Amino acid sequence: MSQTAAQDAQTEADNIAKGVDNEIVTGNQRVFAGVVGIVVTTLCILYTVFHVGAMNGLHDRITDFLGLASIDLTEPWRYRLIHVAGGLALGFILFSARALHDESTDAPLSIAEKGLLAAGGALILLALGQVSVMLLTGDRVTTGAPAGKYIMTFGYPLIGGTVLVLLASWIQPIRNRTNLSVADTLLAVAAIVVGIYIIGHADLLRTRAQVFPHANDMWASIAGIILILELTRRLAGLALVIIVGVFLAYGFVGPWLPGVLNHRGYAPARFFGFIYTDNGILGPTTAISSTYIILFITFAAFLQASRVGEYFVNFAFAAAGGTRGGPAKVAVFASGLMGMINGTSAGNVVSTGSLTIPLMKKVGYRPQTAASVEAAASSGGQILPPIMGAGAFIMAEITGIAYRDIVIAAIIPAILYFTSVYFMVDKEALKKGMKGLPRDMLPRFDVLARRVFLFIPIIILIGALFMGYSVIRAGTLAMASAAVVSWFTPHKMLVKEILYAFEIAARMSLQLVAVCAAAGIIVGVIALTGVGTRFSSMLLGLAGQSQLLALVFAMLVAIILGMGMPTTAAYAVAAAVIAPGLIRMGIEPLTAHFFIFYYAVMSAITPPVALAAYAGAAIAQSDPMRTSVESFKIGLAAFIVPFIFFFNDGLLMQGDWFNIIHVFFTALLGIYLLASAVQGWLFGDIGWPLRLVVGAAAIAMISGGWISDALGLGVAALVFFIQRGLITPKNVVKGHD
Template sequence: MSSSAPMAPGGAADSIADGVDAEVIAGNQRVFTGRMGLIIAAACILYTGMHIYSMNVQPIETWVYRLLHVSGGLMLGFLLFASRPLRDDAPAGQSYRLTEKLLLAAAAAGILVAAGQLAAMFLADDRVVTGALATKHLYTFGYPLIAGTALALLASWMAPARGRGRLGAADTLLALAAVVVGGYIIGHADFLRIRAQVFPHVNDMWAAVAGILLILELTRRLAGMALVVIVGLFLAYGFVGPWLPGVLNHRGYAPGRFFAFIYTDNGILGPTTAISSTYIILFIAFAAFLQASRVGEYFVNFAFAAAGAMRGGPAKVAVFASGLMGMINGTSAGNVVSTGSLTIPLMKKVGYRPQTAASVEAAASSGGQIMPPIMGAGAFIMAEITGIPYTEIVIAAAIPALLYFLSVYFMVDKEALRNGMQGLPRDQLPRFSALARRAFLFLPIVILVVALFLGYSVIRAGTVAMAAAAVVSWFTPHRMLLREVLYALELTARMSLQLVAVCAAAGVIVGVIALTGIGTRFSSMLLGLAGESQFVALVFAMLVSIILGMGMPTTAAYAVAAAVIAPGLIRMGIEPLTAHFFIFYYAVMSAITPPVALASYAGAAIAQSDPMKTSVESFKIGLAAFIVPFIFFYNAPMLMQGSWFEVAHVFVTATIGIYLLASGVQGWLFGRLGWPLRIIAMAAALAMISGGWVSDAIGFAAGAAIFLVQRARPAAVTPARRTG
């Protein structure tokens, strides 16, 4: 433990988690101070405040609200995040090369002309009405906007790395372009609702193209290239479809209709943005209030006090703490960075290999996304898409989530047992008795759950829970006053930008699916390939969910996968709740599935381990999550659908099966297991997890046989004691 941790009179640390709630600064993130810092902070606070006001006080018209959400997010995103990593040691001055100056001048001319024309449209009430000439404002708005946006993008890519406190000229122009795009569509929304799908004006197309370019660029800056490539393939499909064979063929679309349609509530302003502008930003605000009041720090301290002294203690802390933090965090990788910066070094200290430490944190953080009651906002998204009540969804999620975390816990325990690892000394851990007296800090989550079960809307319950986080802070040394509340609102905006971008990018995919009908045809293809086999269909669904989830946060991955895959599964007779849970689990687990495993890569960066080896080990530790969805498809009681006896039977036998699975994977049951016994243990585990009486008997018999074999060989290898 760091020697800087404050120590209580009795010797135990008051807090081992100091700083875990601190904001993580990305490599390309700007950090402003002084007047510019105040301006950006005020813009962030207004952005969050607009959402909370609209959701709770006075609703804003749907298109306007969603456009403010997307355009405001784009504006803040370009101001706060550069196109490449920034330098902490950059010189104070900011020089521009000749090529960059020329690009910036041309970009500024185009975007400013378009902004001036947009202002004139509003002031003179001279909008582009339906039926207007194709050239109306084209040379003063459409062409200048798209040319200026493209040149500003090019200038931002060519700009050298500069200091964190400097606002980039190209990015300022891109932020202005985002405002112009949003302003144009807001001003013409009453026309676009009708004409975008049939006969859009050419300016509609150029505004939409500029907006899509901005969305993809911000997605690249905040989430990497994977989603950008996927969106690019879908956009290309919109034009090459007439030349593709079979179910991929479509009649083709004029560019104007195609792009204008994408930027309506059938695409970018559709279900993904509806979710990100309500549930996601609301629960990011909830997480930000917990972070600002340092409740997240309490969660981690609580986990250390409860499990830090056990064998392999820091790994078990990672399981507990990441479960608590991950369920309120919208991204697995984000949770790895926040809690992993503390738990990974401590795991290495007690003897875990760097890649194992990183993989444990990645697996646990990903599991937080399937942990009720919040599920990283997944529960609310599923309720919105399916119409199934929230309460039914969180009840159904309970057993699979518990099984997953039990599996990860058993995995790390077996690793520690096999290698003789110890926990952290008790005098270096927070005192459980002191933390237990502050258990009221769990009240915001309790209030959220109770409010939802009492029938409050998700928005009202989330707002009450957010307020509760501020209230309970008054009983701690970290009271939330006006300054802390404003900081939480500012932090909400910054934390939400990645999800705003990726949900808007996912909206492009949804729009292409809606326009081309590929979703329906894909469902037909799925049915055709699977024939009458639901199992084969589920395997296809698993693969597609994982592929779509590579590089996407859980929420966006699930929303897209649900649009593409779920209809086909439901048409095959699979219950909607089961189909959507199945898709959701694999979308979540894509974060630890090689070869693109963002949560594993984030952990590897902290642990300084090999990213690919870390992702493989994360996959191994999270193996239960790849098995359980097939089990609850065949065994409805695992989703709490059945009598209490059936549910209890499934839970007990599946828990034994999970234990055997961890034993087989780690090669240790009551002693070291050779490969023949490991294979038998894993086969017994699958039999026990499946939940049938016959399979349970087979699994139990196999487990008993392993026990007897090990008892007959008392000279099993004794674990070597490892201390670091």
């Protein structure tokens, strides 16, 4: 090889992760150009800037300067409504109801489509005109207003137009991804109409929504719920939509259901009016998505725009790529780190897995194993502090436990999980005699070490949080530092790059905006009907006085709720339904919520519906079901550790330091034995009888008791002597004589 060719090869190796930060365009995502592209990009930037500015108090300074202090857009209801309505509008503009194509020609509108669009569009525009007149003239739908006031010019047109245009979006043929859809633009307008109406009547709805709502309140709420569910379907699939539909139906069929599910029933106006308040859609889930989640998505977008994500992956390749099974170990570290930041298991599998999965296959991993490792690592990112895919912030909001305490409690379980996955891939590589990637295919560690300052944003985030800064201030400082450190790299973040980061942050956040709003519907139904309290009572009754049995039920419910649902929604719903019952049984709130959170996260790799595993299988071209089973096996520690920290809260950094240190180190050894049992390799190949024995010893050691530790160590020593030939059937028989 010539010197020039060798230099080119090394340059390519030094950036083996090139493209991992590129934006992924989904099958139903539109990509605009020209004037439309500029307008949509501007709207995305404004959406993100509004949130970041409002969270950091910039809104107050601007409104004071303009003399608009009386219009407080940061008031919780207004702020969350702007968040939801803006997210819905951008979501419908950017994402189609069906897959799109890249061809230059489009099928013409059918007669049915034209008719639905004409009728529906006219009705939505009529509702828009009416709500504008309401606010401009001050003639709102006040409490006690006649039942028919504006119903023919607002309520009926809004719901009728929304349904007709939605039907048009469903029947339209597959269109070009560069073209703006008339149907989806009208749906975006409908979302804005709903937002304007509720913002304009927020002070009235606070008092009347639960008692005597107006018919217009109901129709606006129903239209908003329909739009939320449709965008959720487009961005997160049908599973969550079906679950929400079941809860909505429960609100009306409850009077005819037996036992714990029975409730007295509610008038439609009161039911739907209640759902679109801070008890439901505008409640805790949207509070979190409009603050912590969008802030850290923006932080992730800054890392992506500055190509820091590429550096993280390159660094992992330089450190571990040359070891046996190197690409799998890279996936463990890099995917865990990226998954911690972006908070979406399946999305992270697609981004980092497109690089790591082919390389794992190249060094000898089976396709399904490569996909499984990536899925397990990406899912585990959501239990990795300090960000935990926004899970820590959700838990802090729901429980009232300080964020810092949650992060500290998450440290040991996260270390155990990633250590377990690491041992799993290492044992697989050892058993099959795999090698790492050749050194000439890997980045040079000495070169990457000179840019280790790119870890500064993460260090600043952690440091600021532990110094007592608020989550929002710490996240903003980390975001700013990501831009500053980029100035010392070839990928400087200047005005254009910063605006690009704000743009992609809006697009990245839309799925979670829709999902959290949909989860808010479930939370609202639970709050109105009281089914959460009754379910907790039923849980107590079924489990009797057995906390262990109650935890088994909780595990099953959390996993079932999480099948097909993003983690944020799964945890929020499970926490509302299950956690109160566990706490009433005497389980500590921190332990109860961590227990539920772990299983909500791990539902992404739990058969039969394992979204992260399925995403990896698509890249690896492996069987989805076998991949999900193997990803479950690789992530097995996460299914055992929650029960262990229930029995010994030292794993959650609770109690005295001696116990915490003791539990940590014995649990590490237990994790090693667990990986050995699963992979069938300890000090050499072990058959099924010894694997079962080693597995039992592993669980005993993870539990952290002195007797169980001695048992685990004794079993490990026994297997060592057997594998070294020091204990054989002949020796045993001879000793018996």
